[in-house]
Structure formats: structure tokens, C-alpha cells
Amino acid sequence: TLPGKTVERLSQYRRRLLNLVEENVEYIFSHELAAILHITAVQVRRDLMLLGFSSVYRKGYPVKKLIEVIGQRLDSESGQNVAIIGMGNLGTALASYLTGLRPKLRIVALFDIDENKKGLKIGGVKCYHVSEMGKVIKSKKISIGVVTVPQTSAKKVASQLIKSGIKGILNFTHIPLEVPSDVYLEEYDMITSLEKVAYFVKKKKK
Amino acid sequence: TLPGKTVERLSQYRRRLLNLVEENVEYIFSHELAAILHITAVQVRRDLMLLGFSSVYRKGYPVKKLIEVIGQRLDSESGQNVAIIGMGNLGTALASYLTGLRPKLRIVALFDIDENKKGLKIGGVKCYHVSEMGKVIKSKKISIGVVTVPQTSAKKVASQLIKSGIKGILNFTHIPLEVPSDVYLEEYDMITSLEKVAYFVKKKKK
Ligand SMILES: NC(=O)c1ccc[n+]([C@@H]2O[C@H](COP(=O)([O-])OP(=O)(O)OC[C@H]3O[C@@H](n4cnc5c(N)ncnc54)[C@H](O)[C@@H]3O)[C@@H](O)[C@H]2O)c1
Ligand SMILES: NC(=O)c1ccc[n+]([C@@H]2O[C@H](COP(=O)([O-])OP(=O)(O)OC[C@H]3O[C@@H](n4cnc5c(N)ncnc54)[C@H](O)[C@@H]3O)[C@@H](O)[C@H]2O)c1
Structure with missing residues (x-):
């Protein structure tokens, strides 16, 4: 590895x-x-x-x-199925960006709690209601979940994902999530990239 | 450094x-x-x-x-002013997330080419038309620009920023940008985080 x-x-x-x-x-x-x-x-x-x-x-x-x-070296031969949970600004930007970007990383389902977003399609991928998450994750063999919900829903969504058998989580909320040892958790915060730019701009000025 | x-x-x-x-x-x-x-x-x-x-x-x-x-160690004592260019899904998510997050990194202006977005406020920060970028960057002493425009506008926006005297660029479009040596360029692509999750999920399965 x-x-x-x-x-x-x-x-x-x-x-x-x-x-x-x-x-x-x-x-x-x-x-x-x-x-x-x-x-x-x-x-x-x-x-x-x-x-x-x-x-x-x-x-x-x-x-x-x-x-x-x-x-x-990086990809799984048969590819992996990915879901995005939370179809707000960030989730929508990610869904339209990631769909079709990498042949071995298929975005196959979107989820939101908002009834009005049910049936919405982004990049040809359908949005389901979050209550259907367990069923859809199993039927579409989804192994990775991208979490773009508000901070207040982060822990709840993470535990629903784990219960549905998800094996990897990419967490964009800055709420620390507890996951079992057989689930891989990655977080990314854009503040880190911005602080890096700010640091080197500060240094160049001197 | x-x-x-x-x-x-x-x-x-x-x-x-x-x-x-x-x-x-x-x-x-x-x-x-x-x-x-x-x-x-x-x-x-x-x-x-x-x-x-x-x-x-x-x-x-x-x-x-x-x-x-x-x-x-990281922050500049007097803080730095940041602008976000492109108020679509990603730009909007970033503006509402970054505003007020770090006291020394102030989001002070948003820009978009769409006339209808002029005057919009996100997190209390005003959106200007992109034609005003040169003037606003100078008057608000903005040193960092975050680029969240479509791929087709990336190079044009970057050269406008450099002409206005910007010193750091965080580029979210995956178009490679050429910048002079006195401008710091950082890029971030969420695909890297997602591919990292996918790799370790693949490895755990074995
Ligand atoms: N890590 C970063 O760099 C970064 C950058 C921007 C935003 N964020 C974070 O990303 C998250 C999303 O930001 P946004 O601007 O898109 O917010 P948003 O409010 O626009 O979108 C949130 C969406 O989640 C849905 N939702 C709420 N509860 C849910 C639940 N239990 N299950 C499923 N869907 C649910 C809402 O209906 C909405 O569509 C926030 O937590 C924000 O703090 C992180
Ligand atoms: N790096 C990543 O991980 C990542 C993730 C998601 C999206 N993206 C990229 O981020 C960019 C934005 O994505 P989005 O979903 O928000 O797109 P979007 O179409 O929703 O938003 C683009 C915005 O830019 C504005 N715009 C267009 N030309 C402009 C110009 N010349 N000057 C100023 N504003 C201009 C548009 O009016 C629109 O509001 C795209 O390039 C996309 O590929 C990157």
C-alpha cells in the first residue's frame, strides 16, 4: 500500500x-x-x-x-461507485464537476433531505431523498460517500452511511467524524489551500 | 520560510x-x-x-x-484581503463558508460577469461586476484572488487579476495558469481527495 x-x-x-x-x-x-x-x-x-x-x-x-x-496503481480495476450527500451549493458544484471526470470513479447517486430536490438530475445522475439512502447504497453497490451537508447534519449522515455499508467517506463539513476502523475517512478544507496562498504572499512581500 | x-x-x-x-x-x-x-x-x-x-x-x-x-507563524499581522471571482455553485459555497472563518483572512469582494449577480450579498460581502475588478482590487487592497469561474474564462480572469496587482491566486479550475514569478499560484482539485479515498477503500477490501 x-x-x-x-x-x-x-x-x-x-x-x-x-x-x-x-x-x-x-x-x-x-x-x-x-x-x-x-x-x-x-x-x-x-x-x-x-x-x-x-x-x-x-x-x-x-x-x-x-x-x-x-x-x-491507483484505480480499482472494476471501478467504484460514489454518492454525494447534500445537494446544496457545494454538492451541486461537485456533482457537475465529478460526473464523467474519471472512468473508474462513477458518481451514481445524489441525496438530499429536501423533498423538492427529489428527482433532480445533475450530469445525468439522479437525486434521491435521504430516507432512501440505505436501499440505494446497497442496490447500486456504492462504496464511497461524499458529505456536503450542513455542519448540524454531519454526524447523523455519517452514521447512516456507515450503517448502509459504505467503506470510504470524504467529509467536507468541518465536524470531526468518528468512523469504525474498516471505514477510511478523509477530510478536506479549502481554508488550508487559502492559508497556504496567504502565507507565501506574506513571505514574498517581505 | x-x-x-x-x-x-x-x-x-x-x-x-x-x-x-x-x-x-x-x-x-x-x-x-x-x-x-x-x-x-x-x-x-x-x-x-x-x-x-x-x-x-x-x-x-x-x-x-x-x-x-x-x-x-502563518498569519500576516495586519491580515490580508481576499476576493472570490465567479459566483456560481462553487464560488457561492466558498463565499458563505470562508466569510468570517479566519480573522486574518478577510473576504472583502465577490465578482461575477452576470449582470444579475451585481449587488448580491453573501455573508455580508458584496458582489461586483467583473468589469470593476481592477478598481475594487486597488481600492480594497486585495492581495489574493480565488478563481471559481468556468474553464473557458480561467486564463482571462487570471490575467485580469495579475494586471490589477494581485499577489496570490487559488485556482479551482483545472486549466493550468501561467503567472509571473512574483505571484504565488496554488491549485486544488477535489478529485485528489476522492482518489485518495478510493485508493484506500480498494486496499481495505483486499
Ligand atoms: N471544507 C470546505 O472547504 C468547505 C467549503 C465550502 C463549504 N463547506 C461545507 O460544506 C457543507 C455544504 O455547504 P453548502 O454551501 O453547499 O451548504 P448548503 O446549505 O447550500 O447545502 C446543504 C444541502 O444539504 C442538504 N441537507 C441538509 N441536511 C441533510 C441531511 N440530513 N441529509 C441530506 N441532505 C441534507 C440541504 O437540503 C442542502 O441542499 C457545509 O457544511 C459547509 O460548511 C466546506
Ligand atoms: N477543483 C475542483 O475540485 C472543482 C470542483 C468543482 C468545480 N470546479 C470548477 O470550478 C469552476 C466553477 O464551478 P461551478 O459549478 O461553480 O460553475 P458555475 O457555472 O455554477 O459558476 C461559474 C460562475 O462564473 C461566472 N463567470 C463566468 N465567466 C466569468 C468571468 N469571465 N468573470 C467572472 N465570472 C465569470 C458565471 O457567471 C457563474 O456565476 C468550474 O471551472 C469547475 O470546473 C472545480
Whole structure:
């Protein structure tokens, strides 16, 4: 199993490499990938060796081949089904952004407590009422839940997800969630990215 | 200057510590902070030594003091002004979430190209038309711009921000932006967090 930070970097490399394919770029040097991610070329070369790209390529690393090998390492072969719970501003932005973005991460169901959102479709994916969550998670074999509900509903939604057999939770509310050891919990807070920008802007000013 | 990854950890510690203050917890051990962030207690202790907390506290580290010292290290004393460009789903979610969240990071202006959004207020912050961006950025001394516009407008908005004298950009569109060396650029893609969850769920299954 790869460490979490390595998984993050591989994901970020793939994102960049997919951009390059759109721009018809076929090769890339480690220092070019490094510059985009604010890391060192040594770190990039170490990661790519981990993937089996050991020799030094005169033209640079082959972009399409890198994407393929990262996919073999990160993705589950048969893909995984994902649900988003809470179809407010953040949930809606995520649903329209993530649907169809990665072939092996299928957004298959949306949930909300608001009766008026029942039957809504975003990116072709249907919104169910949260009372149907248990049933739909089982029938659609959903293993991952993305939580974008208000802080006050976070703990309740998390326990409903766990009861339905979910195995991974991405929590966007800043309420700390308790999960059993067989459920993987990840949180992300945009304040961390903003504070990073603020810190380096402050430092540049000096 | 601290490395980017250390800034990220300090920001994440502070987020957790602020939660603990709400729960009236006065002390915390390094292994408790580590568990929440999926990192080692050694890493936490090393970071806290960097902040000057060298000796071992029998009761654990003092929560309020840690928050204060992290603030002294991360924040700019007089605070910084932030603008969000693109008041769609993501921009709106960010505006209502970030307004008032950190005293030293003030959200002072929102921008959108849609005439109908002019004059809208989110969290008490006013939305201006994007044509006023240059003028407002100067008059409100805005140093950081958060970009949540569609992919097609990303490059244009970034160059307008740079022309207005912005010093830091947090880019949520996945279009790579070129910025001059005196502007700090950070990107964040939620797909990275989701791929991390998917990877560890896949690994747990085995
Ligand atoms: N981590 C971050 O960086 C970050 C950024 C922005 C917002 N947020 C957080 O994300 C969450 C969503 O923000 P938003 O702006 O989209 O809020 P919102 O109020 O626009 O949306 C919340 C949605 O959740 C639904 N809901 C409420 N209770 C529910 C329940 N029990 N089950 C299912 N659905 C339920 C509501 O009907 C609504 O549609 C908030 O907790 C906010 O604090 C986090
Ligand atoms: N990085 C991520 O993880 C992530 C997640 C979700 C969405 N996104 C991206 O964030 C962006 C916003 O997503 P959304 O769902 O909020 O989209 P949206 O269409 O709901 O909102 C876009 C807003 O930008 C405004 N706009 C368009 N051109 C503009 C310009 N030149 N200047 C100022 N405002 C302009 C529109 O009027 C609209 O209000 C998209 O690029 C999307 O791909 C990224």
C-alpha cells in the first residue's frame, strides 16, 4: 500500500498529464512536472521509479504511458461507485464537476433531505431523498460517500452511511467524524489551500 | 520560510485545535493530533518543536497556546484581503463558508460577469461586476484572488487579476495558469481527495 502523500502526488501528476494530452504533448521531463506541483524533480523521479519508470528518457517520460501506469496503481480495476450527500451549493458544484471526470470513479447517486430536490438530475445522475439512502447504497453497490451537508447534519449522515455499508467517506463539513476502523475517512478544507496562498504572499512581500 | 507541506499541516492542526476549543478541551497529545491527520506522532512533535514547543507536556500540549503560536507563524499581522471571482455553485459555497472563518483572512469582494449577480450579498460581502475588478482590487487592497469561474474564462480572469496587482491566486479550475514569478499560484482539485479515498477503500477490501 502506498503512503497517502504518494497517492496525492500520483493523482496530481495524472491531472497534469491529462491536460498535456489535450495539448498534444507526448513527453515530459521530471523538472517540468515538479515545477507545476511546487516540488523537487528528485521527488518526481523517485515516484516514477516506484511506478517502474527507472531509466532516464532522453526526450522525457512518455505522457500516455505514465497515465496508464498511474491508473493501474491507483484505480480499482472494476471501478467504484460514489454518492454525494447534500445537494446544496457545494454538492451541486461537485456533482457537475465529478460526473464523467474519471472512468473508474462513477458518481451514481445524489441525496438530499429536501423533498423538492427529489428527482433532480445533475450530469445525468439522479437525486434521491435521504430516507432512501440505505436501499440505494446497497442496490447500486456504492462504496464511497461524499458529505456536503450542513455542519448540524454531519454526524447523523455519517452514521447512516456507515450503517448502509459504505467503506470510504470524504467529509467536507468541518465536524470531526468518528468512523469504525474498516471505514477510511478523509477530510478536506479549502481554508488550508487559502492559508497556504496567504502565507507565501506574506513571505514574498517581505 | 516554511515548506508548503509544513504550512498545510500547521493549517490542519489549527483547524482541529479550533474544534477542540469548541468542545472545551484544554490539552492534546501529539499522537491524538497525528491520528486525526493520518500522520505520525513524530511528525507532529517535530512540527511543534519548530514552533518552539520543545519540552514534553505531561498533560499534553496546551490547545489555546498552540493556536496562538500557529497564528503568529502563518498569519500576516495586519491580515490580508481576499476576493472570490465567479459566483456560481462553487464560488457561492466558498463565499458563505470562508466569510468570517479566519480573522486574518478577510473576504472583502465577490465578482461575477452576470449582470444579475451585481449587488448580491453573501455573508455580508458584496458582489461586483467583473468589469470593476481592477478598481475594487486597488481600492480594497486585495492581495489574493480565488478563481471559481468556468474553464473557458480561467486564463482571462487570471490575467485580469495579475494586471490589477494581485499577489496570490487559488485556482479551482483545472486549466493550468501561467503567472509571473512574483505571484504565488496554488491549485486544488477535489478529485485528489476522492482518489485518495478510493485508493484506500480498494486496499481495505483486499
Ligand atoms: N471544507 C470546505 O472547504 C468547505 C467549503 C465550502 C463549504 N463547506 C461545507 O460544506 C457543507 C455544504 O455547504 P453548502 O454551501 O453547499 O451548504 P448548503 O446549505 O447550500 O447545502 C446543504 C444541502 O444539504 C442538504 N441537507 C441538509 N441536511 C441533510 C441531511 N440530513 N441529509 C441530506 N441532505 C441534507 C440541504 O437540503 C442542502 O441542499 C457545509 O457544511 C459547509 O460548511 C466546506
Ligand atoms: N477543483 C475542483 O475540485 C472543482 C470542483 C468543482 C468545480 N470546479 C470548477 O470550478 C469552476 C466553477 O464551478 P461551478 O459549478 O461553480 O460553475 P458555475 O457555472 O455554477 O459558476 C461559474 C460562475 O462564473 C461566472 N463567470 C463566468 N465567466 C466569468 C468571468 N469571465 N468573470 C467572472 N465570472 C465569470 C458565471 O457567471 C457563474 O456565476 C468550474 O471551472 C469547475 O470546473 C472545480
